[in-house]
Amino acid sequence: MIYGITLMILGVLASPNLLLAKKPNAKEILDKITPYQGWIGLVFCFWGIWGIIQAVLNMGLLTNWPIWWITWLASSLVEAVLGFILGYGMISKLLLSKNEEAKKKGEQLLAKLAPIQGKLGLAGIIIGAWVIVAGILFYA
Template identity: 85%
Template sequence: MIYGITLIILGILAAPSLLLAKKPNAQELLDKITPYQGWIGLAFCFWGIWGVIQAVLNMSMLTTWPIWWITWLASSAVEAVLGFILGYGMISRLILSKNEEAKKKGEALLAKLAPMQGKLGLVGICVGAWVIVASILFY
């Protein structure tokens, strides 16, 4: 259930136009979070990668709980991608700056993902809501 809640929060951070359209004073809240966006994105990126690794290592769940396993893998993947997009500046500064080739690959990946940020934010919100429902139904 924690994955679902955090994924919804991450989706809202990735698609701020949704929040701004619903609440006019949401810009103040987003302005407060913006300085920490890099750290938040970095943490979610690693947490999502860790979730993907755990899902792959626990692939035996696919035979007994296929919907839950697919949900786990999808939520972790979306969380890793959104975390990468939001935390790219921090990831670049802390990790990719040591290797020029890795930095170029990271920039290329960001260039492909950045135009889809809003849509991925919506996907994150939907998958996060499904994770909450699935955790109640299947876990």
């Protein structure tokens, strides 16, 4: 359930236009979070990558719990990508700055993902909500 909530929060951070359209005073909240966006993105990127690794290592769940396993993999993928987009500045500074080729590839990847950031944010919100519902359905 925590995984779904955090994914929904990440989705809102990735698509602030959705939140600002619904609540005009949300800009103040987003402005408070912006200085920490790089760290938040970095943590979520690694958390998403860890979730992908764990899902692949636990492929046996696919035979008994296919919906849950697909949900796990999808949420981890979206979380890793959104975390990368939001945390790219911090990732570049801490990890990619030492290798010029890696930095260039990171910039190319960011350029490909940036145009779909809003859609990925919306997907994060939807998948996060589904993770909560699936957690209740499959683990209750």
